[in-house]
Amino acid sequence: MGNQSKQIAKRSQSSFYYAFSLLNPVKRDAMNTVxxxxxxxxxxxxxxxxxxxxRYDKLRKWRxxxxxxxxxxxxxQLLNKLGLIIKQFNIPLEPFFELIRGMEMDLQRKRYLTFDDLKEYCYRVASTVGLMCIEIFGYKNKSTREYAINLGLALxxxxxxxxxxxxxxxxxVYLPQNDMVKFNYSEHDILTGKYNQNFISLMQYEANRAKxxxxxxxxxxDFEDKPSMFAARAMEHIYKKLLNKLExxxxxxxxxxxxVNKLEKAAISLGVWAKYSLVY
Structure with a gap:
C-alpha cells in the first residue's frame, strides 16, 4: 500500500509530490497516504x-x-492505512470529513455569489489538507494552524x-459572481472563453486576493516552526511562481x-529544503 500511495502521488506529477519527496521516509510515506x-x-x-x-452514493460510501x-x-486498504497514519500522528478527524463535504459542494453548487462563499469551499477542499499535513510535519505554535488554513486558501x-x-x-464557474459583475464580465463570457481587458482586470483582482x-x-x-514546515513552504513557493506566471x-x-514544469517544481523544492536544512 505504501508503494501504491507513492505511485498515486507520482503519477499525478503534482506539486505535492515534489514538495514532499524530501521528507524523511516515515513522514514521506504518511504524506503519500494522505x-x-x-x-x-x-x-x-x-x-x-x-x-x-x-457520485453522491460513492461519496456517502467513502465517508x-x-x-x-x-x-x-x-x-x-488505502483507508485502513490512512487510519493507522491518523493514529500514528494524532491527526484530528474533522479535516478528512470536511474534505468530503467540500467535494459534495461541487455536486450541490456550480456557482458562488461572494468571495466569502468561495472561501468556505476553498477551506474544505484545500485548507483541510494543510491541517492534515502539519500534524505530520510537527509544530509547536497554534498559529501554524492559521498558516495552514490561509496557505490552503491561497493555493x-x-x-x-x-x-x-x-x-x-x-x-x-468558481469566480465570485459579484466580482464578475464589478468587472462587467459575464458567465456567458467565461463559458465561451472571451478573453478581453475586463477578464484580465477581474483575474488581477482575484490574484491580488491570493497574494x-x-x-x-x-x-x-512562527520562526520556530519554519524548519519543520519546509515542505509546505516548497508548495507555497511553487504556487507563488505559478501566480507570477499567470500574471x-x-x-x-x-x-x-x-x-510550473517538473524541473521548476523539483528545483524549487530542493532549494527550499536546502535553505531550511542549512540555515536553521
Whole structure:
C-alpha cells in the first residue's frame, strides 16, 4: 500500500509530490497516504461521466468506509492505512470529513455569489489538507494552524485562476459572481472563453486576493516552526511562481497552458529544503 500511495502521488506529477519527496521516509510515506486519500476523494467527483446521484452514493460510501477505517475495518486498504497514519500522528478527524463535504459542494453548487462563499469551499477542499499535513510535519505554535488554513486558501484560489477554462468546460464557474459583475464580465463570457481587458482586470483582482492570503499565511508562521514546515513552504513557493506566471502572461488561460514544469517544481523544492536544512 505504501508503494501504491507513492505511485498515486507520482503519477499525478503534482506539486505535492515534489514538495514532499524530501521528507524523511516515515513522514514521506504518511504524506503519500494522505495525498492518495485526497486524490481518491477528488476522483469520485472529477473522473468519468457518471450522474451526480451516483457520485453522491460513492461519496456517502467513502465517508462510511473512512469511519470504519479508524478501527481498521474498511474494505479499502488505502483507508485502513490512512487510519493507522491518523493514529500514528494524532491527526484530528474533522479535516478528512470536511474534505468530503467540500467535494459534495461541487455536486450541490456550480456557482458562488461572494468571495466569502468561495472561501468556505476553498477551506474544505484545500485548507483541510494543510491541517492534515502539519500534524505530520510537527509544530509547536497554534498559529501554524492559521498558516495552514490561509496557505490552503491561497493555493486553491491560485488553482482556480489557472483552471478557469478546464472548469468552465465542466460547467463550473468558481469566480465570485459579484466580482464578475464589478468587472462587467459575464458567465456567458467565461463559458465561451472571451478573453478581453475586463477578464484580465477581474483575474488581477482575484490574484491580488491570493497574494494577500499568501502574506497572511506567512505572518502566521512562527520562526520556530519554519524548519519543520519546509515542505509546505516548497508548495507555497511553487504556487507563488505559478501566480507570477499567470500574471506575466496576462492571465491568458483560454489560449495558453500556463504552469510550473517538473524541473521548476523539483528545483524549487530542493532549494527550499536546502535553505531550511542549512540555515536553521
Amino acid at each position: 495525498y492518495a486519500f485526497c486524490k481518491s476523494t477528488d476522483d469520485i467527483i472529477d473522473e468519468g461521466y457518471e450522474p451526480d446521484e451516483v 462510511i468506509e473512512l469511519e470504519k477505517s479508524i478501527k481498521g475495518n474498511s474494505e479499502y 486553491q484560489l491560485t488553482n482556480i485562476l489557472r483552471d478557469i477554462k478546464k472548469d468552465a468546460d465542466l460547467g463550473r 494577500i492570503l499568501f502574506q497572511t499565511a506567512d505572518a502566521k508562521l 506575466s502572461q496576462n492571465f491568458d488561460v483560454f489560449n495558453k497552458n500556463i504552469n
